[in-house]
Amino acid sequence: MESFLSRYKNALVLVTVLLVQVFGLAVQVRRPAPDAPDGRGARLIRYWVMSLIAPPERLLHATGGGIRGIWSTYIDLIHVHDQNEKLKAEIDRLRLEEASLTEDARQGQRLQGLLGFREHYIYQTVPAQVIGASGTEDSHVLIIDKGAKDGIRLDMPVITPDGIVGKTREVFDHSSQVLEISDSTSGAGVILQTTRIRGVLRGSAWGQPQIVNVSPDDRIKAGEPVVTSGGDAIFPRGLAVGTVERSVPDPDGTLMDVLIRPAANLSRLEEVLVITNMGDQIPGQTQLDIAESEQQKASDILAERLPSREDANAPQGQQTDELAGASADGDVARPIRPPAALRPDVFTPGYTPPAAGMTPGARLGRVLSGEGQPQHAPARQSAPVTPVPAAAAAAAAVATPSNAHHSEPTESVHAEQPEAVHKQQGPVLVHDYSGATPPQYQHPAEPRSVSPAASAAKPHTPATPPSDLHPASKTTIIVDGPAERPAAQHKKPAPPTTPATPPQRGY
Amino acid sequence: MALLASTRREADQQSFPLVVMLLAPLLALGLQSFVALHFPPFDVVDLPLLVTIYFAITWRNPLSATVAGALIGIAQDALTHHPLGVFGIGKSVVGYLAASLGVRIDTESHGTRLLVVFASTLLHGGIFWLLQHRMLAQPLVWSWLREIVRAVVNALVAVILFALLDKTKRQE
Numbered sequence: 001m002e003s004f005l006s007r008y009k010n011a012l013v014l015v016t017v018l019l020v021q022v023f024g025l026a027v028q029v030r031r032p033a034p035d036a037p038d039g040r041g042a043r044l045i046r047y048w049v050m051s052l053i054a055p056p057e058r059l060l061h062a063t064g065g066g067i068r069g070i071w072s073t074y075i076d077l078i079h080v081h082d083q084n085e086k087l088k089a090e091i092d093r094l095r096l097e098e099a100s101l102t103e104d105a106r107q108g109q110r111l112q113g114l115l116g117f118r119e120h121y122i123y124q125t126v127p128a129q130v131i132g133a134s135g136t137e138d139s140h141v142l143i144i145d146k147g148a149k150d151g152i153r154l155d156m157p158v159i160t161p162d163g164i165v166g167k168t169r170e171v172f173d174h175s176s177q178v179l180e181i182s183d184s185t186s187g188a189g190v191i192l193q194t195t196r197i198r199g200v201l202r203g204s205a206w207g208q209p210q211i212v213n214v215s216p217d218d219r220i221k222a223g224e225p226v227v228t229s230g231g232d233a234i235f236p237r238g239l240a241v242g243t244v245e246r247s248v249p250d251p252d253g254t255l256m257d258v259l260i261r262p263a264a265n266l267s268r269l270e271e272v273l274v275i276t277n278m279g280d281q282i283p284g285q286t287q288l289d290i291a292e293s294e295q296q297k298a299s300d301i302l303a304e305r306l307p308s309r310e311d312a313n314a315p316q317g318q319q320t321d322e323l324a325g326a327s328a329d330g331d332v333a334r335p336i337r338p339p340a341a342l343r344p345d346v347f348t349p350g351y352t353p354p355a356a357g358m359t360p361g362a363r364l365g366r367v368l369s370g371e372g373q374p375q376h377a378p379a380r381q382s383a384p385v386t387p388v389p390a391a392a393a394a395a396a397a398v399a400t401p402s403n404a405h406h407s408e409p410t411e412s413v414h415a416e417q418p419e420a421v422h423k424q425q426g427p428v429l430v431h432d433y434s435g436a437t438p439p440q441y442q443h444p445a446e447p448r449s450v451s452p453a454a455s456a457a458k459p460h461t462p463a464t465p466p467s468d469l470h471p472a473s474k475t476t477i478i479v480d481g482p483a484e485r486p487a488a489q490h491k492k493p494a495p496p497t498t499p500a501t502p503p504q505r506g507y
Numbered sequence: 508m509a510l511l512a513s514t515r516r517e518a519d520q521q522s523f524p525l526v527v528m529l530l531a532p533l534l535a536l537g538l539q540s541f542v543a544l545h546f547p548p549f550d551v552v553d554l555p556l557l558v559t560i561y562f563a564i565t566w567r568n569p570l571s572a573t574v575a576g577a578l579i580g581i582a583q584d585a586l587t588h589h590p591l592g593v594f595g596i597g598k599s600v601v602g603y604l605a606a607s608l609g610v611r612i613d614t615e616s617h618g619t620r621l622l623v624v625f626a627s628t629l630l631h632g633g634i635f636w637l638l639q640h641r642m643l644a645q646p647l648v649w650s651w652l653r654e655i656v657r658a659v660v661n662a663l664v665a666v667i668l669f670a671l672l673d674k675t676k677r678q679e
Contacts, residue, residue, distance in 0.1 A: 010569035014603045017577050021599070023591035028590035029643060042591050049536075049585035056537045062546075132586070136540035137550050138639070139587035143540065169588060184646045205646040267547045282514060417563060 034240075038170070047172055050143070054175045057131045057140055057354050124277035125159075126150055130269045139341055140183035140207060143168070144272060147174045155234055163240035163263025164188065164228060165272050167379045176274075180184050180266055181241070182207045189231035195219045198229055201241060201260065208243065211258040213250060226260055289302070521564075527675045532558050534581045540586055551657050553628065555583045557665045559598045560627050561672055563605035575635040576602025590643065597634040601627045617666050624665040628658035 005012065029043055036045065128150075132143035146152050158165040158178045166186060170177040179186050183203040190201045197220065199211035210444040212227070230237025240263040246300060247256045372439050512604035537609075543550040559579050563572035580595035605627055613619060632654045640647040 010573070010603070010607075014572045014599065016574045017573050017599050018596055021581075021596045025590050025596075025638070026593040028592075045581065045591055046585040049582045052582075053537050053540060053586065056533075057541050060537070060541050114544060130544060132537075132540035133544040133550075134587040135536075135543040135550055135583070136553075136587055139589060141586070141588050142544070143586070164607065177588070183588070186590065205648040269544075345603070 013205050023127060043170070046170055049171075050172050050175055050177075054131065054143065054145070057143070061129060061131045061145075098371070124275070125273040126152065126276050128152075128158075128176075128272050128274055130178075130272060137207075138184075138205065140166075140180035140186075140203060142171070142178040142180060142269065142272075144176050144178055145174070146274060147172045147176050149173050151178050151276045152274055153276070157235045157239075158272050159235075159239060159275060160264045160269065160272055162265065163242060163268065164235055165269065168274065178272070181262065184381070187232065187236055188241070189229040190226050191229040192220065192226040192244070193227050195224065198231070199258070201226075208245075209260045209262055211260060214247075214258050216247075216256050220256075221260060222246055235378050236275065249377045256314055344427055516540070522677050523562075523675060524677060527672075528562070531562075531672065532575075536579075536582055536586065539583075550597070551660050551662050553631070553657075554663060554664075554668075555579045555594075555669050556598060556601065556628065556631055556662070557624065558658060558672075559602050560605045560624055560665065561669050563602045564609035564620070564623060565676075567606055567609040567670075569603045569606040569610075572602035572606035573599050576600075583679070593635065593638050596638060597631045600634060601631050617670075620666060620669055622660045625658045626661040628661045629654060632657065 024042075028039065113424045115146045126146055128144040128146040130142050131145045134141040142158075142165075144158075152168055152171050152172055154168060156168045158167060164181060166180040166183070167179045168176050168186075169179040181188055181201060181203060184205050186201075188201040189198070192211075195217065197214065197217060201209050201216050202212050203209055214220070222244050226241040226244060227234040228237055228239045228241055242260040242262040242264075245259040245261045247258050249255075250257045532555065535558045537552045539549075558575060559572070564571075565624070566572060576598035577595045580593075580598035581591050583594045583598075584591045590639045608614070608623060614623060636647055636649050639645045640649070666669055
């Protein structure tokens with residue numbers, strides 16, 4: 001027996017080593033899911049190896065980065081003047097863009113708040129240096145220099161400004177492994193941005209991500225952007241993934257696989273961001289904007305658009321611009337209103353000034369100072385009277401004809417409106433809130449009044465023939481838009497002598 | 508190209524400092540990870556495998572070479588998302604065979620080393636494919652052309668690397 005062992009010692013050791021490893025493989029493969037974390041033993045071994053490999057790699061990375069920094073800084077100094085000029089021009093251009101984009105973004109956020117729609121915002125990220133890779137072709141794993149001590153946890157999304165990279169797979173104290181989206185064992189929920197086709201992004205054996213098992217669709221074209229759908233509960237929705245490269249039939253031949261060119265350069269990664277916290281908490285100014293938007297009721301929004309809200313006799317203190325009030329209170333969340341358009345309902349060619357003539361920040365300054373608001377704003381600073389509640393104004397505006405003819409101010413509106421209308425440049429949208437006629441455009445040449453004489457002179461409302469109109473059944477019209485109106489127009493209508501009968505509607 | 512076995516006495520007269528024996532595998536793993544990150548085509552080269560082969564043919568002790576191959580392979584597995592043991596098994600077998608071969612033929616010449624590394628790389632690739640694709644049912648593409656290119660590149664790199672490692676040998 002002893003001679004057998006000594007004779008076949010080497011072979012026995014080899015067989016033993018192989019059996020131990022095969023047994024270890026079998027134990028590891030028995031995990032409940034392929035993506036499940038390793039067992040304690042395997043994790044311990046990975047931890048030891050990472051502890052041995054990561055510090056020298058970190059040192060190598062730092063040294064290499066220092067040398068690269070010195071070199072690139074020296075090279076950059078040669079062209080620094082030209083670059084400076086280009087950057088200044090770029091800053092000027094970006095400031096112009098920022099001024100308009102800020103308004104658009106805030107408006108969009110307010111509207112989101114009104115709709116009750118909560119986007120998952122990226123709340124907190126941890127920047128990390130990529131200090132290593134798996135070093136093998138078939139394993140697309142990166143090693144980053146941040147770990148559990150830095151707030152990294154398992155299955156956290158890893159991104160770059162260009163697009164997603166992958167997710168954390170193994171997390172140690174000061175380093176982590178990142179499984180790239182190009183690895184064959186990775187997966188992410190994605191959506192094609194244009195066609196809105198959803199799918200699952202998987203890596204492949206040759207390292208190219210692909211959306212698998214997609215129904216054949218002619219609309220899928222090369223170059224279409226692909227973004228995350230958020231359905232995998234790992235990546236927040238809307239992050240860039242890449243672009244469609246081409247579609248190929250899947251091995252079964254019934255469905256298709258869409259090959260994706262990743263947006264992030266996965267083979268040249270140096271810095272990445274690990275998203276450590278996602279939530280619907282929207283920070284700072286945005287939260288305040290949305291909260292304000294949610295508090296604004298629909299009736300207020302309607303009343304804000306009604307001309308009767310602007311009472312010519314309202315006291316100056318009570319009709320003060322919201323912006324001014326907000327400034328006095330120090331409320332940074334006041335809404336910024338864009339300058340009023342000449343014609344809010346139609347496009348005005350040539351109204352937008354050329355970019356070359358604009359000053360960065362000037363538009364924002366005009367908005368903050370109240371310039372560009374509707375031209376009838378000075379009417380607010382007239383004699384003090386009790387302000388008309390918006391709802392009451394709206395009710396008066398849609399009052400029944402029997403009430404309308406008692407109201408003298410209403411008469412004056414009809415008498416003076418055509419003159420005001422002539423000052424306008426384009427067609428004006430006219431609403432008939434009694435429901436008798438649909439909203440229509442009136443052109444400046446046309447009389448604004450719907451009195452019988454005017455209607456008979458130029459009929460433009462097919463739903464209400466002139467013959468049906470009667471002096472006693474005038475319809476009050478509400479003009480939408482910043483048209484100038486005389487002060488008498490804004491007077492509170494006289495109370496009805498008889499209780500108004502609510503219109504009977506059969507819903 | 509001499510395929511004659513060198514004398515056992517010559518082999519026994521050569522040894523490595525402990526620092527080299529510990530640092531060489533670690534450096535191979537670290538460089539493999541670091542260089543492949545900044546130069547992706549470098550992952551064709553398998554530095555840990557080359558170090559395993561070098562120690563195997565230099566020690567000419569199958570037992571030590573098997574254990575060293577297993578340890579280096581498991582350490583390499585730890586840097587990937589494979590289950591631990593895929594590279595370990597491959598390098599154990601390669602280490603054992605290379606050491607067994609080193610007893611019988613002269614592995615000091617460049618030509619022999621070229622052939623040994625070429626064959627060992629192909630064998631290692633085959634074992635890896637067998638384990639990964641057949642045993643673990645993981646997607647893996649096998650291409651003869653790619654494996655041969657990989658074996659040639661590794662053989663060429665090995666000639667240079669082995670010459671460098673020869674400088675660290677200590678004559679007793």
